[in-house]
Amino acid sequence: MTVAAPVSRAAPLRIRGAFRQSGIGWIFILPFVVLFVVFYLGPLLVGIGMSFTDMRSTDVTDPLGVNLVGVDNYLRLMNDGAMRQAALNTVVFVVTALPLTIGLGLASAVLLNSGIARLPAVFFRLGYYLPSITSIIGIAVAWKFLLEPEAGLVNRLLELVGLQGPNWLQDQSTALPSIIVMTAWRSFGFDMVVLLAALQTIPRELYEAAEVDGAGRWARFRSVTVPALRPVLLFCTVYSSVGFMQFLEEPLVMTRGGPLNSTLSASLAIFGQFGVGNYGYAGAAATVLFTVIVALAVLQLRLGRNR
Amino acid sequence: MSRTRRQRAVVYLGLSAGLVLVVGPFLWTALSSVKPEREIRRDPPTFWPETFTLDNFAELFQRVDIGTAFVNSLLIALVLVATNLLFCSMVGYAFAKLSFRGKNLAFGLVLVQLAIPAIVLMVPQFVLIARLGMVNTFLGIILPAVVAPIGVFMMRQFISDLPDELIDAARVDGAREFRIFFTIIMPLCGPALATLGLITFLSSWNNFLWPAVVAQSESMYTLPVALNILNGNEGTHYNLLVAGSVVVIAPILFLFVFLQRFFIQGIATTGLK
Numbered sequence: 001m002t003v004a005a006p007v008s009r010a011a012p013l014r015i016r017g018a019f020r021q022s023g024i025g026w027i028f029i030l031p032f033v034v035l036f037v038v039f040y041l042g043p044l045l046v047g048i049g050m051s052f053t054d055m056r057s058t059d060v061t062d063p064l065g066v067n068l069v070g071v072d073n074y075l076r077l078m079n080d081g082a083m084r085q086a087a088l089n090t091v092v093f094v095v096t097a098l099p100l101t102i103g104l105g106l107a108s109a110v111l112l113n114s115g116i117a118r119l120p121a122v123f124f125r126l127g128y129y130l131p132s133i134t135s136i137i138g139i140a141v142a143w144k145f146l147l148e149p150e151a152g153l154v155n156r157l158l159e160l161v162g163l164q165g166p167n168w169l170q171d172q173s174t175a176l177p178s179i180i181v182m183t184a185w186r187s188f189g190f191d192m193v194v195l196l197a198a199l200q201t202i203p204r205e206l207y208e209a210a211e212v213d214g215a216g217r218w219a220r221f222r223s224v225t226v227p228a229l230r231p232v233l234l235f236c237t238v239y240s241s242v243g244f245m246q247f248l249e250e251p252l253v254m255t256r257g258g259p260l261n262s263t264l265s266a267s268l269a270i271f272g273q274f275g276v277g278n279y280g281y282a283g284a285a286a287t288v289l290f291t292v293i294v295a296l297a298v299l300q301l302r303l304g305r306n307r
Numbered sequence: 308m309s310r311t312r313r314q315r316a317v318v319y320l321g322l323s324a325g326l327v328l329v330v331g332p333f334l335w336t337a338l339s340s341v342k343p344e345r346e347i348r349r350d351p352p353t354f355w356p357e358t359f360t361l362d363n364f365a366e367l368f369q370r371v372d373i374g375t376a377f378v379n380s381l382l383i384a385l386v387l388v389a390t391n392l393l394f395c396s397m398v399g400y401a402f403a404k405l406s407f408r409g410k411n412l413a414f415g416l417v418l419v420q421l422a423i424p425a426i427v428l429m430v431p432q433f434v435l436i437a438r439l440g441m442v443n444t445f446l447g448i449i450l451p452a453v454v455a456p457i458g459v460f461m462m463r464q465f466i467s468d469l470p471d472e473l474i475d476a477a478r479v480d481g482a483r484e485f486r487i488f489f490t491i492i493m494p495l496c497g498p499a500l501a502t503l504g505l506i507t508f509l510s511s512w513n514n515f516l517w518p519a520v521v522a523q524s525e526s527m528y529t530l531p532v533a534l535n536i537l538n539g540n541e542g543t544h545y546n547l548l549v550a551g552s553v554v555v556i557a558p559i560l561f562l563f564v565f566l567q568r569f570f571i572q573g574i575a576t577t578g579l580k
Contacts, residue, residue: 024484025407031394032454033413039451040420043431050431060437108325111318120319126567127326130333133563135513137531138555141538141548142336151348151545153335185329246426249515253538267426274430274520282430290427297422 051284057277066280073284083285085261086269093180093265094244100184102236105191110225112192113199125196129189136186140253143182144169147254169255172262179250179263187243191236198232199225234304238297245293333556340364340553344546363550367537370547372525373554376533383445383518383529384511387452391507392500394454399462400488404474414463421456425516433520447521448529452511458503465499466492502569505562512559530555 026033051073059065077083108128112121131139146153147168155165168178202224210220226233248267251257257264257272266289273282339347340363342356367373401407402414432451433442441447469492477487493500515531522528528536534551541547 023407025401025405025410028401028405028484028488029398029413032398032417032456032459035450035454036416036420039432039435040423040428041416043428043435044423046434047427047431050434060434108322111322114318116315116318116322120322124322124326126563127330130560130563131329133509133513134559135515135531135534135555137513137515137534137538138552139332141534141552142332142556144538145336145339145545145549145552146332148545150350151352153332153352156350156352185332189329242422242424246424248426249535253535270426271429271516274433279430279434286427286430290424293424294422 047283048287050280051287053280055280055283057279059279069280073281074288076281077284077288082261082264083266083269086264086266089176089262089264090245090247090266092176093183093247094241096177097180097183097187097244098237098240100180101187101240102191102233104184104188105195105236106229106233108188108192109195109199110221112196125193128192131186132188132190136249137253139182139186140250143178144254147178170259172259175255175259175263179247179254183244183247183250187240191240194232194236195229198229202228230304234300237304238300241296241300242293245289245296333560336549336552336556339545340549342546344544347546347549363546364554367547367550367554370541371533371537371551372528373530373533373551375526376528376530377554379445379522379528380512380530383448384508386445386449387511388504388507390449390453391455391458392504395458395503396462396466396493396496396500397488398454398459399464400466400492402459402463403466404469404471404492405484417456417459421460429516429520432517436521442521443523443527444521445527448518448527451517452514455507455510458507461503461506462496462499465496469495498569501566505566505569508562509559 052068052070053066054069054072055066108124112124145151147155149155149165149167149170152165152168154168158165166174168174206224206228207220210224215223246267247265248271251263251265251268252271255263257268266285270282270285270289273285338354338356341359341361342353343358343360343362346353346357398417402410402417428451436442436447436450439447441450473491473495474487477491482490513531514529515535518529519532519535522532525533534555537551538548
């Protein structure tokens with residue numbers, strides 16, 4: 001995340017002011033602190049604790065019915081075929097949707113920055129950005145319709161050129177790829193806006209100097225553009241990975257995780273376990289997912305900064 | 308010269324093709340929502356509706372209480388906009404301009420909250436809400452989002468850039484911190500508040516997971532929850548589904564067209580959605 005380093009500002013030197021501020025500062029941030037402790041920190045810790053119990057939905061009113069089961073939930077997780085499938089699907093989803101999304105974002109940003117007129121540039125930018133701010137449920141429903149085997153637009157268009165399109169969302173080999181393409185379609189506009197803003201800060205002189213040195217178009221892209229975009233590309237990578245690791249609404253609406261769990265995501269599996277009341281088990285799966293997400297983000301930041 | 312012109316033409320062509328691919332699905336969905344069900348299924352398909360009808364919307368309103376869901380979505384979003392405008396700027400002001408013990412630690416908590424995935428909190432947050440007796444209530448849906456960390460972050464950035472002299476001068480005059488905040492800081496935050504309001508409205512309007520967990524009866528559904536239920540019950544009635552999709556997406560499109568300046572500013576200033 002582009003979390004800027006806290007700007008250190010010299011505290012006002014007036015002693016009286018500083019003294020009065022210590023209390024007042026906490027009063028100002030109280031709404032945040034209280035809600036953070038009650039709705040975030042508390043539940044996060046309780047959730048981790050819950051993952052070592054056999055808590056079920058029926059235990060909410062009767063906490064005494066909960067038993068400690070140690071790491072049983074975690075062991076069960078490792079031997080649960082559906083959960084393993086969900087983990088695999090999530091990995092496949094992230095490693096394919098991520099480069100696709102960032103690639104499309106980068107390509108469109110570079111094209112928009114290649115000196116086209118201002119008004120069309122604004123127009124394209126708004127259009128491309130549109131899907132990323134609309135309801136994912138609404139989008140998923142619309143795409144389910146587009147991919148419908150008979151009445152759907154995609155297969156109708158394929159028909160026009162004489163091709164018989166598959167039953168995209170009901171076929172094990174095409175269901176997850178369909179969702180991946182939809183996700184890239186929906187998400188690249190965000191990366192584009194962020195990358196475009198960064199592209200516009202690269203000084204023209206750098207390109208001119210590279211050209212004088214005899215660098216071609218591709219060489220200029222590799223030696224000027226990409227290095228300048230490194231921090232922003234890193235941000236997009238971390239931000240999108242964290243989001244993609246949690247994908248849930250797309251398969252929920254479009255496939256319910258099927259056919260044969262081929263689109264079941266980690267989040268959707270957790271949501272399902274929650275739905276049937278297995279709170280302890282869902283908590284264990286969520287804890288694993290959380291750990292993986294944090295580890296991945298830290299790893300990406302390390303690699304991205306050190307290279 | 309002709310070479311660069313040709314290149315420019317290729318760029319425009321590529322961008323336009325991309326735009327068709329991006330906007331096409333929206334357009335197709337919108338056009339389908341005003342076609343009768345027969346026409347939606349007709350082969351070969353019609354692009355422009357041959358018969359224009361609002362029957363799909365009328366039927367949609369009968370199948371699920373989409374009117375109530377719309378009002379719920381709107382109410383929840385507006386309440387959250389109000390609380391976030393007030394609290395995020397208060398908290399942001401404290402982080403930007405006040406010095407107090409434990410400030411860095413407290414700001415660290417903002418970043419921690421920003422980083423915790425929703426799916427991880429879902430189960431324990433629900434248990435908490437259940438213990439508090441807030442399942443299936445507005446309060447239950449709203450409370451966890453009253454002060455969004457991204458808003459705090461954004462307001463802190465913005466207020467940091469305001470000159471300290473303004474505040475110091477008011478302090479010399481003996482103004483209390485709350486007065487300084489409400490009469491000096493808040494009026495200067497206009498553009499940031501507009502962006503924050505928009506971001507908050509959007510994320511509340513589009514939010515699915517938490518409302519889906521808390522809302523358990525039709526009278527509490529928000530639009531995305533209602534649409535998901537409709538999709539589950541009437542999964543093959545595409546005339547209803549596209550109409551529902553339009554009801555969820557159209558208000559955002561409307562906002563987007565009129566307020567696009569603030570949308571782009573939102574990501575430009577925070578680097579975040």
